[in-house]
Amino acid sequence: MTGALGLEEAQARLLALAPLLPLEAVPMEAMLGRYLTGDLRAARTQPPADLSAMDGYAVTPGDGPWQIIGESRAGAPFADPLTPGQCIRISTGAVVPQGADRVLLQEDAWHEGATVAASQPAPPGRHIRARGFDFHEGDLLLTRGARMTPGRIALALAGGHAQAMAARRLRVAVMDSGDELAPDPARCLPHQIPASNGAMLAAMLAPLGCEVTRIGPVADDRAALAAALLQAETADVLITSGGASVGDHDLIKPAVAEWGAETAFWKVAIKPGKPLLVATRGAQVILGLPGNPVSSFVTAFLFALPLVRAAMGDPDPLPRAVTMPAGEPLPATGPRREFLRAVNDGGTVRLAGSQDSSALSALxxxxxxxDRPAGAAALAAGEPVPVFHLQNG
Known part of the structure; x- marks a missing residue:
């Protein structure tokens, strides 16, 4: 364990290497999942006029009755002001004409010919959405670094913005390696296992909106690795899986060194996932994850996903833990910080099954x-523990 970094230090050092991407103008309808590179202020007022919140009658002050002199529909306002004793038929979303001070619900009104009276009175201002009640021109709508969701896209469009500036989509190459990996899971020899890490990592990255290129699986061979790395020449980030440990056939570290990369750090004091490699090649970042699938998943969650989010403009890219009670006793931990695969059973968390780093059923x-600290004593059921929620099902 000599030289292994603590989690927070390793994360900070990795995020400091996040590539700086050029900015581009993006149509607002294509901004889903992207991050704003600057504050967004309203270019217009919403609503732009007093609008009716219901179907009914826009009436002038007083108790009525009122004479109907026209109609206001959404997109087709009544042009003239009203004088005392007058009203108009009005639809939801339509402009309330000058002179009217409330909307009388159609179910609270009766009319005979062109005359309307109130069966249920409405106080002044009732059922009117006042001009600018949502926001005024110049108001701050969204702050720099906001991730665009469907609701935020709607807000930005309502605020008069047809596009926004965002970082160019991060180009990520995902490469898995190992002589034991079979590319076709339906044709797997007894000495092989299906290659699953590359697909798993690509699926983890997909919701972040980056551009993912799959490479491999690649054999544990210097020449094969060198040829595969050439396919990642234009990637902003290369994520490898397998070959990052210290065995005779763990060749990722020397292969990326021969490719021109410089090691930033190697090994993190966590379990699973100790043999984590971080290197740079100019502005390109290489993240070498362990080959065991659970180790690869956990290190991708703690390192790869935050790196991608940071590069794409997220000001707070690290996952956040919440505290929950343990649903069962938890064993003591060893010399490394441990991340146990668990299930939220509706108020407590319990282990999902085997904690072996190859156990895909539990994953x-x-x-x-x-999240269990290094050297921790056994924990009784009901005791609080930090928990990171996953989008894993």
């Missing part, structure tokens, strides 16, 4: 990680 069942 597939898990929807959270329990």
């Amino acid at each position: 597939a069942a898990a929807d959270c990680l329990i």
